[in-house]
Each structure stands twice: as C-alpha cells, then as structure tokens.
Amino acid sequence: MVNPNLDSVTTIRPDGSHRILHPSDAKGRFNTWRRAVFAILILIYVLLPWIPVRGAPAVFFNAAERKVHLFGHTLVFQDLWLGFFLITGLGFGLFYITALFGRVWCGWACPQTVWLEGVYRRIERWIEGDGPKRERLAAAPNTADKIFKRVLKHGLFILVSLFIAHVFISYFISLPRLYSMMRTSPLENWTAFLWVFTMSGIFYFNFAWFREQLCIVICPYGRLQSALIDDNSLVIGYDTARGEPRGKPGTAGAGDCVDCFRCVQVCPTGIDIRQGLQMECIGCSACIDACDDVMTKLKRPRGLIRYDSQNGLTGGKTKFLRPRTLVYTVMLLAGITVFSFALSSLEPFTATVHRMQGSPYYRQDGLVRNQFQMRLTNKSAEPASLTIEVSGGDHALTWNRGDGMLQLEGMEERVLPLFVSMSAAEFAGAFPLTIIFENPDNGHRVEKTVPFLGPDQPANPPTP
Ligand code: SF4
Numbered sequence: 001m002v003n004p005n006l007d008s009v010t011t012i013r014p015d016g017s018h019r020i021l022h023p024s025d026a027k028g029r030f031n032t033w034r035r036a037v038f039a040i041l042i043l044i045y046v047l048l049p050w051i052p053v054r055g056a057p058a059v060f061f062n063a064a065e066r067k068v069h070l071f072g073h074t075l076v077f078q079d080l081w082l083g084f085f086l087i088t089g090l091g092f093g094l095f096y097i098t099a100l101f102g103r104v105w106c107g108w109a110c111p112q113t114v115w116l117e118g119v120y121r122r123i124e125r126w127i128e129g130d131g132p133k134r135e136r137l138a139a140a141p142n143t144a145d146k147i148f149k150r151v152l153k154h155g156l157f158i159l160v161s162l163f164i165a166h167v168f169i170s171y172f173i174s175l176p177r178l179y180s181m182m183r184t185s186p187l188e189n190w191t192a193f194l195w196v197f198t199m200s201g202i203f204y205f206n207f208a209w210f211r212e213q214l215c216i217v218i219c220p221y222g223r224l225q226s227a228l229i230d231d232n233s234l235v236i237g238y239d240t241a242r243g244e245p246r247g248k249p250g251t252a253g254a255g256d257c258v259d260c261f262r263c264v265q266v267c268p269t270g271i272d273i274r275q276g277l278q279m280e281c282i283g284c285s286a287c288i289d290a291c292d293d294v295m296t297k298l299k300r301p302r303g304l305i306r307y308d309s310q311n312g313l314t315g316g317k318t319k320f321l322r323p324r325t326l327v328y329t330v331m332l333l334a335g336i337t338v339f340s341f342a343l344s345s346l347e348p349f350t351a352t353v354h355r356m357q358g359s360p361y362y363r364q365d366g367l368v369r370n371q372f373q374m375r376l377t378n379k380s381a382e383p384a385s386l387t388i389e390v391s392g393g394d395h396a397l398t399w400n401r402g403d404g405m406l407q408l409e410g411m412e413e414r415v416l417p418l419f420v421s422m423s424a425a426e427f428a429g430a431f432p433l434t435i436i437f438e439n440p441d442n443g444h445r446v447e448k449t450v451p452f453l454g455p456d457q458p459a460n461p462p463t464p
C-alpha cells in the first residue's frame, strides 16, 4: 500500500499513469447506514419514471413533446423560466448543506458514489474479495482463475451499465415506447440505440476504471469546498490532539493512533485523513468505521476520526448559527417560496395564437378574413373541454370555432386554424381582437390579443 502524501494525487503515479486503488471493506455503523441509503436512492432513481402522479410519470422530460413532468405538474416550453429557480434553488440547497454538513452529499447521495459503492464495488468484492486480495489478484499472472473472475466481473459491470443507461433514458422516452424500442431492431430506432450504447459505454468506463478520478480530477464541487465550508462546518476529521504522537499500543507517551493505516486502506480516494481536511475527501465515513473498529478492539473510546467541525476537533465549540448559514437559509427559503408559488400558479392549459403565414388578410364575398393558428396544450392528465370566444369590441365578427366546446384529451397538444371574418363594408381600420379560451369546469381562462387587419381604407366608403 502506498503511503499517501499531500504533494501528489493519490491515484496518479509519478509517470502520470493511473494507480488503481483497492480500498478495503469497512464494516461499521456508518457503512450499514450508507448501504440502506444507497438502496433507497437506487430505488428512487429507478422508480421515478414509473410512479404515476396525476396521470404522468413523477419525473419525466418528454423530449418528443418538449414537456417536463414534475410530481404532477406539467411544464411546457413557456414555463422553462421556472427551471432557473429550480437550478439556482438546488445550487443554494447544496451550498447550505455543505456549509452545515460538509461533503455529506458526496459521500451519501451523489449518484457517482451511490452506484460505485452501492453496486459496482459490491460486485467486485463479491467476485474478487476484499482490498488486499484484489491487489494480489491484480499483480498475479493471468491464470484461468484470474481470467474467469475478470470476465465475470466485467460482464456484470457491462450488464449494470446497460441497466443504468436504460434507467437514464427512461427519464426522456416514455416507458411503453422504450419497451417497444427494446423489442425492435436497433436500426429502426438508431438514435435512441446510439444514446443507450454511448451512455452504457460512459457508465462502464466511469464505474469500472475511472472511478474516484471523477471526484478528484473532474467534479468542480470538491474544489469549491474550501469556499463553502468554515471552521464550524461538520466534516470528517482526525483528532490530532488525541491521536498524536502515534505509537504502537503500550508505547510510553503515545497518543491513541496506533498507526495501523486501516483508515488509509479503506479510503476510496486513497488519502490519509490524518493529514487534515483534503479536497479528495468525499466524506464517505469509511475511515470512521475503520478507526472505530480498531479503537473498539483496543478498548479505547471511538471517535478518533469522527464527524466534527474543525473547531470541535481542536477542542472548541461548533456554532451552527452563523452569518453564512443565516444568509443561505434566507436565500433558500426565498427560493423555495417563489418556486412553490410559481408551481402552484401554473396554468392547467396553455394557448397561443399566431397569424398564419401568407397574406395578413383576405377579401372574399364582401368579407375581410384574418387567419390564425392556435396551439392549445392541456397540461393535465384529465380531458378538458374548452370554449373559444372571439371579441373585437363593437365589431360584428364570425369565426369558424363559434360552435361550442373543443375537447382536448389529457396532455394533448392540438394545433388548429382560426378564421375570423367581418363585413368589409364595416371595416374602418385595424383593431385589437381578443380570443378567450375558458375551461368551464375549473374556470381557468386565457386571453390572447392579436390585431385584426384589413385594407387601409373602408371597402365601400359611406356616401356623404
Ligand atoms: S478520508 Fe475518510 S471520509 Fe474522506 S474519502 Fe477517505 S475514507 Fe472517506
């Protein structure tokens, strides 16, 4: 095992090649809790596109129809401004959690950790054994046993990667369509096939080989941690005052750390937490479990490595209420309030009216006619009946949809022509035309105003 130091990245050798880590399994209370959290999160990731909420999947980005379904709310293209609040809200949420609890997101809930630790590493441990065994296997010559284990492991990795790619794509393509695609030739749906193929390749590369490098080299969040946390944020740290100087049990004057290196052996990013808080620490708590196990065996109190603030680790008190957390709380609450209000006031249907291409108006049979195109979207899963009314102030108008209700199926989007006419003899200049859509069942009403155009001069000027 390599003794990590602060001057080099643990996963890169001096010649620049990738040093593959073989972290040992850490057994303990945090590991048990993490496994439970991973199982719940994987269930959530997989089930969200399956669970129907008000007739649509709980979370679904309908690429074909350019709609987003979010827990019973349907957002169309015009509602995309809400995405700003959602993304900034999630960003502030992460800032807030980081200021209070350090990198708890990375260690407990980031999909990279959840799939890597919750599935891929478990498969690896099941086939090749714990860290030291895997290290020996990696260094061993290619025997039949090693090749069998490697083929089995990578075969399962590929299957899991295919599964995750299908889960991922089910957030964008509806499940019945995805199922029918899976039963037809890839050539018939080559775009979706290419997506699944590419995503599976990326997942396999990432989880089978790249692994912790995504957190260390690519993810910007770890680099932000020094700006987001302070001495009162909860982090995973080593109690230097209690642990130092290190020494074997029974050494006179030695602290509690027996320099057994268990905390380094279990670390998925290969660092030594005793060197202080480091960008590579993803807050996975494996070193806490490993050290607690050693302390328990030595009949010493647990917590030489523990969740604590930098203040707490140096004997001070942790302050949860501080300017940084208060500012983040206010911003987070404001964001949640605005987003909830905006979401609750979303329209159950939307309507747009545009003038049709071509001549702005037509004259025929003594009439002036304007032609429009209406786009109506029912954003609810229930069918909706709409009335359409056209008003031009005092002008007597006729239109082709004046015959009663228009039916829209749940989630249906329909594009329809609207022809509005008036007597050419009475046309005395352009005027605003109001088109009113109403659902009498819920009273929701949308009004759109467009100009009614005609010839500049009245068709038959009145004789003086
Ligand atoms: S130092 Fe500890 S908490 Fe941080 S990544 Fe390593 S094992 Fe996990």
Ligand code: SF4
Pocket (backbone or CB within 6 Å): 238, 243, 256, 257, 258, 259, 260, 261, 262, 263, 264, 274, 290, 291, 294, 304, 305
């Ligand atoms: S596991 Fe605990 S006792 Fe062992 S080296 Fe790490 S801090 Fe020291």
